[in-house]
Amino acid sequence: MRKVLVANRGEIARRIIRTLKAEGIAAVAVYSEADKDMPFVHEADEAVLIGPPPVPQSYLNVEAILAAARQTGADGVHPGYGLLSENAAFAERCREAGLVFIGPAPDVIAKMGDKVTAREIMRRAGVPVVPGCEGTLADAEEAVARAREIGYPVMLKASAGGGGIGMQVVNNDEDLRQAFQSARGRAKAYFGNDAMFLEKYVQNPHHIEVQIAADHHGQILHILERECSIQRRHQKVLEESPSPFLDEQTRQRICQAAVEAARAVGYTGVGTVEFIVDEAKTFYFLEMNTRLQVEHPVTEEITGLDLVKLQLDIARNEPLRLRQEEIQAHRHAIEVRICAEDPNTFLPSPGRIEEYRPPQVEHVRIDDGVEAGIQVTPYYDPMIAKVIASGETREKAAARLSDALKAFYISGIKTNIPFLLEVLDDPVFRAGTYTTHFVQNRKKAQHGS
Amino acid sequence: MTMKKVTANMAGTVINLLVKAGDSVQAGQDVIVLESMKMEVPIQSEAAGTVTDVKVNIGDFVNDGDVLVVLE
Incomplete structure (x- = not known):
């Protein structure tokens, strides 16, 4: 690797650029119109404007980021955290474009990004997981049946979830029936995936x-x-x-x-x-x-x-x-x-x-x-x-x-x-x-x- | 009838309009949802009344203090 594109912004882009420089690797920053004066932009060896401020049009804009990599001749991509860092499709696109994606293989990202799959892999490998249901829940009534087996209180979670979104502690059947529909709706809206599962709620964790x-x-x-x-x-x-x-x-x-x-x-x-x-x-x-x-x-x-x-x-x-x-x-x-x-x-x-x-x-x-x-x-x-x-x-x-x-x-x-x-x-x-x-x-x- | 205004308490983007002209609202009811720095913040009407005007559209950028909704 001689030149790495940093597909991120702010403090973490700056942090990555620091090590790239220490390793003698050229750093390419990508930035939105809102970030043109930020330190990470002028500290990189090269910087490419990738779009307007909203993230879907800039820092999540895969085509613009790959075009910036091509234009600058970068041979690697560091995704930082957040944004595209846990996006398996982006990692795959980097690979197809002949770029080294600095992270695990796309299929590993995909497996760990899906919480139900991740739980199953860990359970099989003997890594302890929170007692809960196996697989996803078909509807509120299945959720109630599983919750009774696990014992209340339970934690209702979205399989694709993160940042606490679509996650809720539930204490009884009635609350679970109500929570199920709203949590599922939020999961669908935020992650485009409404698969839900249950875990035992761990007290004072x-x-x-x-x-x-x-x-x-x-x-x-x-x-x-x-x-x-x-x-x-x-x-x-x-x-x-x-x-x-x-x-x-x-x-x-x-x-x-x-x-x-x-x-x-x-x-x-x-x-x-x-x-x-x-x-x-x-x-x-x-x-x-x-x-x-x-x-x-x-x-x-x-x-x-x-x-x-x-x-x-x-x-x-x-x-x-x-x-x-x-x-x-x-x-x-x-x-x-x-x-x-x-x-x-x-x-x-x-x-x-x-x-x-x-x-x-x-x-x-x-x-x-x-x-x-x-x-x-x-x-x-x-x-x-x-x-x-x-x-x-x-x-x-x-x-x-x-x-x-x-x-x-x-x-x-x-x-x-x-x-x-x-x-x-x-x-x-x-x-x-x-x-x-x-x-x-x-x-x-x-x-x- | 006096005019009452609901104003933004932070800078951000309008992501949801929960009322339209003609709706009656209670004091404390959520009327607009703003988003800033990855956080969704519902904006409440301090007073009860009837909505006469919604001053913003989804996607608009507003500053702290901007008028969002007018009631009477």
Whole structure:
């Protein structure tokens, strides 16, 4: 690979370009009319305008992206996360166009993108899945029958779902009959696929994911876990590693299960296996993300590895030059996502960034996609920067992160920094005993007092 | 009869119109759905009344404070 097109935008495009340059690979950015002044566009070696601001006409416009690759003579495509990164048809089109798609094979993306298929593959491979129905549900009455077998409460989910859309906790037959039709309608509208299934609802769960890397020579490594339980509306707010919840024995077992999951689907590349873990530390496969994660820097900061470089190495057919026992957590790292949103109402806050002064704090890494004078538009995700702090202990990492956030000066738009500082200061966060109900419980406590 | 206005509380794209001229709405009822930064935000009418004018169409881009619906 001599020239790679980055089919993404913002902070992740910039992050990928950084490693491409370090590897001596030319970087091609593609951008929409709304993004022409963004740093990733001028930091790339070449940049191609692919369309107007709405994503269907630009960042999801496969024809325009492939034309940009042809025009610039790129020989590889890095999809980043979100957008086309888990689109099997796009991966296939890249392959047909003679481009190296930096990710797993199209059929692996397709299998893991369908939650019912993914569950079935894992169940057969002996990877624990949440108790639930096998296959999809024909109608509301079948859902009721299956729910009675599993036992309430149950979680109703869309097979093609993501981001919490089409997902609902249900407590009884009557609620399930009602929820089934509306959830199915939403799944159809959002994903063009109305296949639904049921899982047992796990009480007070933790979301813990395991980073894996698999080469084309049969070696699969896990690169430890990330604790991602602090979420709002199924969107992660803070991620850290090592998880304060796992004991060493469970950590070994969950990481091994992730390796088995990757093996079961014939995975190649860098990927993430997500698990849901209950109070008794019993873990179940949730889904596999067949791409780089937003929170990958957490893993990079504790291990010293560059995950984008690993992706490139694997795509170049090189063997992983690492042994499992060499992968160790040398530090503790915590990441938060800074979003252009009102910290009280959580409503989006697009606008022009007047002043932008990221802090310079030792052991604090900032992956951002903006600078002063940039217009944060309403067309894309509200995340503008990630702040990742590390230290020899969890307390040191948290204290550095807090210092960095207090010193981060952004004007012109509202950001969630005040909310992130409250999270870091919360006794439940400090104790490391939080579950996915953390944000919700905080809100309840505030209203109650 | 006094005029009442429903305004946008953020910049975004109109993705759904839930009322049309002539409809009567309750206070607190959703009348328009906006989308911004991948988030759907329903906009409510603070007052009850009859819709006299819907000022926007699906796909329109609106700014914080723009009038969406007029009631009386």
